[in-house]
Amino acid sequence: HYADTHGFERDKLRPNAWHYRDYVIQSFNEDKPYDRFLQEQIAGDALWPDDQDAIVATGFLAAGPWDFVGQVETKSPVLKRSARALDLDDMITQVMTASTAMTINCARCHDHKLDGIPQEDYYRLTAVFAGLKRQKRTMSESALKKFTTEKKRLGDAIDKAQFAIGELQGQGVDLADLVGGGNGFGSGRKGIGLDARTGKLQERNFGDLGNVKPGNYAKCSYAFIDGVFVPAEGETKISSTDLKATGLPANGGKAWDMIRNGPVASQFSTSWGGVDYNKPGRSMIGLHANAGITFDLSAIREATGIEEMRFNSVAGYGGRTTTPSAEFRVLLDGKLMAHKRLGRKDAAPIDFEIPKDARFLTLISTDGGNGYSHDQISFGDPRLVPANPPTLADQDQKRLKELRKVKARLEKELDALGEPPEFYGVVSQKPPVVKVLHRGNPEAPKDDVTPGALSWVKVLEKDLGTNDTPETERRAA
Numbered sequence: 001h002y003a004d005t006h007g008f009e010r011d012k013l014r015p016n017a018w019h020y021r022d023y024v025i026q027s028f029n030e031d032k033p034y035d036r037f038l039q040e041q042i043a044g045d046a047l048w049p050d051d052q053d054a055i056v057a058t059g060f061l062a063a064g065p066w067d068f069v070g071q072v073e074t075k076s077p078v079l080k081r082s083a084r085a086l087d088l089d090d091m092i093t094q095v096m097t098a099s100t101a102m103t104i105n106c107a108r109c110h111d112h113k114l115d116g117i118p119q120e121d122y123y124r125l126t127a128v129f130a131g132l133k134r135q136k137r138t139m140s141e142s143a144l145k146k147f148t149t150e151k152k153r154l155g156d157a158i159d160k161a162q163f164a165i166g167e168l169q170g171q172g173v174d175l176a177d178l179v180g181g182g183n184g185f186g187s188g189r190k191g192i193g194l195d196a197r198t199g200k201l202q203e204r205n206f207g208d209l210g211n212v213k214p215g216n217y218a219k220c221s222y223a224f225i226d227g228v229f230v231p232a233e234g235e236t237k238i239s240s241t242d243l244k245a246t247g248l249p250a251n252g253g254k255a256w257d258m259i260r261n262g263p264v265a266s267q268f269s270t271s272w273g274g275v276d277y278n279k280p281g282r283s284m285i286g287l288h289a290n291a292g293i294t295f296d297l298s299a300i301r302e303a304t305g306i307e308e309m310r311f312n313s314v315a316g317y318g319g320r321t322t323t324p325s326a327e328f329r330v331l332l333d334g335k336l337m338a339h340k341r342l343g344r345k346d347a348a349p350i351d352f353e354i355p356k357d358a359r360f361l362t363l364i365s366t367d368g369g370n371g372y373s374h375d376q377i378s379f380g381d382p383r384l385v386p387a388n389p390p391t392l393a394d395q396d397q398k399r400l401k402e403l404r405k406v407k408a409r410l411e412k413e414l415d416a417l418g419e420p421p422e423f424y425g426v427v428s429q430k431p432p433v434v435k436v437l438h439r440g441n442p443e444a445p446k447d448d449v450t451p452g453a454l455s456w457v458k459v460l461e462k463d464l465g466t467n468d469t470p471e472t473e474r475r476a477a
Contacts, residue, residue, distance in 0.1 A: 001094065007065035010073075016136060019423035020059025027057075038099050045428075046472035052139045059425040060098075062134040064090040081442040091129045092122075109440040116456045123436045124452035128464055131431030131471030136422050143421040154414040159183040159303065161407040168400045172309070172385030173300055176283035178224045179293070180261030184300070184384075193258025194220060196228045196291040202258045205265035209255045214290070224303070226294040230255050231364055238362045239294050243334045249327060251290045251366045256375075259293050260286035263318060267376045272316030273347035277380035285382050286318070289326050289367040289375035294360050300384060308387035311361060312351040317342035319374025326375035331362040342377065350379075353387060428471040451477075 002021055006012045027037055039047060042061070044054030070083025089105055096104040106112060107122040138144045165185070173184035181201065182188020192203050197211060199218035215232035219240055226240050233250045237243070257265040263278055264286035270278035277284040287293070301307060315328045315338070323343050330338040330350055340348045354361070361384075365377035431451075438444035451464040451474045464477040 002063040003065065006068050008067045008069060010068040012068055014424040016419070016422050017059065017063070017424040019056050019139070020063060020425070023053060023056045023059065026053075042095060042099075043472070043475035046476040050140070052143065055139055056423050056425070059423055060094070061091055061129070061132060061426045062424055064094055066134055078443060085437070085440070085442045087134070088126050088129055091132065092125045095129075096125070108437075117454060120436060120449060121452070121454050121456075123434055123449045124464075125454075127431065127434040127449055127451040127467075128474045130434050131429050131474070132426040133429055134424070134426055137425050137427050139421045139423060147417070147420050151414070151417060154410055154417065158407060158410045158414065159187075161403050161410065164305075165400060165403050165407065168396055168403070172383040173224075173304060173306070174283050175295060175313075175379070175382040175384065176261045176285045178222065178295065179259060179285055181222060182261075184224065184304070188261055191260065191262050193260035193264075193286070194222075194225070194228050194293070195258055196230050196255050196293075199228050206257045207265060209257070212253060212255050214251070214253050224296055224299050226296045226360060228259055228294070229292045230290050231292050231366055236292070238292060238331065238334065238364075239360045241359075243360060245292075245329070245331055245334055245362065245364065247336075248329075248364070249366055253290070254367075255290050256288040257286070259291050262286055263378065264288040264376055267318040267378070268320050268374065269318045269344070270378070272345055272380070273314055273349075275314070275380065277314075277316070277378065283381055285363065285379045287328070287363060287365040287377045287379065289365045289377060292362060292364040294362040296359070297354065297361055297384075298359055306384070306386050307356055308353075309384045310351060310353050310387050311337075311382075311384055312349075313382040314380040315340065315342065315348040315350060316378050316380055317344055317346050318376030318378050320344060321374050325367070326377050327366045328377045328379075329362075329364040329366075331360075331364070332358050333360055334362075354384070431467075431471050431474070433467050 004014055004017050006014065040054045040057035044051065044057040048054035066087065067083045070079050071087065074080060089108060093105045096102050104117055104122055104125065106115065107117045107119050111118050174186070177184050177186055177188040179194060180188025180190060180192055192201060194200070195202050197209065197213070197216070197218065199220040212230050214230045215236050217227050217229045217237040219227045229236060229238065231248050231251065233248060235244050235246050236248055238245045262284060263270050267286060270276055270284065276282065317326055319326070321343055325341070325343055327339065327341045329336060332354065337352050338348070338350045342348065363379060365375065367375040433448050435445035436447050436449060438446055448467070450466050451469060452462050453460040453464060455462055461477070465474050
């Protein structure tokens with residue numbers, strides 16, 4: 001059987017399952033020998049690990065229904081064991097039905113009179129597949145490497161073209177877009193953010209964060225962001241080079257949500273100074289207290305070619321409190337450039353020139369020690385702009401037009417590259433010891449069994465290994 005979704009009540013989509021379907025069609029068209037056809041689907045990844053078609057063929061083992069609620073969502077270990085037992089039952093039932101036309105699952109609960117398949121054989125076959133887990137996997141490492149290399153080449157070329165376009169237009173680099181994983185010119189994703197505790201990307205909204213360590217600095221993997229942190233009172237490390245910020249106020253030592261490309265979770269307002277910075281054409285960095293982020297100016301200069309720049313933004317307060325409560329700070333290589341305590345509807349324009357040798361730009365929000373439930377600091381339209389915006393001559397207008405054509409062509413190539421070379425199949429894990437289940441009940445385990453084949457088929461090797469035999473060797477046998 002085959003489906004593009006998991007089935008059951010969630011019925012989640014399997015975007016890459018079609019690769020197995022196409023493998024079956026291709027095999028029929030090629031008149032592939034039946035024995036090879038079966039071997040590839042049961043153990044192709046073990047028998048021919050360098051053959052992409054043989055690896056995709058194992059999608060057969062994952063093609064049936066899969067209980068997402070029972071396997072993932074439920075917190076009940078009893079339900080998880082039941083769902084896993086049914087999952088393995090589906091695998092061995094399909095293998096035996098498709099290859100031998102025998103319904104071995106009849107032996108799951110007990111022996112049957114006059115039936116040549118005893119219950120023990122059912123669980124010995126279960127042990128053959130017990131180390132398999134259904135999930136997305138790569139078709140081959142070489143194909144993935146080729147895809148990743150080409151995607152990076154096209155992405156870098158698009159960024160280079162966009163940087164050149166931005167420089168000609170004098171539009172500058174949008175720091176909110178960088179927080180969203182973009183290049184500073186609109187390629188980032190709105191709404192995503194960085195965890196101030198770890199520097200890792202997060203997509204879903206959070207509330208009060210736990211395990212906060214004020215003063216801890218987390219390096220970020222984004223090219224233009226050096227790192228993030230939760231500020232501590234007094235002195236706090238604000239860069240990977242051990243640069244320190246000093247004179248920071250006392251705060252509650254807590255943090256809320258992520259540092260976001262857009263408003264933070266539960267932000268009350270995105271408007272200040274008469275402008276809504278969450279509207280199209282605008283941008284904002286949501287920086288709920290207590291949090292800090294440091295941008296790598298050297299990396300930005302190298303990528304954009306903008307040597308002389310300014311930083312401008314409008315800091316605002318997104319909470320409900322009318323009296324000033326949250327504070328923001330903007331630092332350049334640890335030197336304080338802007339600072340103010342804000343309340344509801346307050347706005348603070350920021351604009352200063354950045355020396356050519358400056359390395360780090362840091363934005364910090366703190367609750368000032370008076371709680372932080374509504375201390376939602378945001379930076380509206382945070383940009384690094386050329387200090388001397390250009391006036392486009394005819395020659396530059398022509399170059400701008402050509403750059404846009406190049407960018408459009410590269411984006412078309414990137415779109416044509418498609419998805420990574422992945423398919424929905426099975427991956428190997430260390431197999432657990434399988435036990436005979438009394439009347440098929442996972443809560444009533446009996447004796448251990450080892451992996452094996454049908455005991456009454458004399459031409460087959462009865463034993464397919466021990467409980468220490470690796471998963472792939474069990475299927476290959």
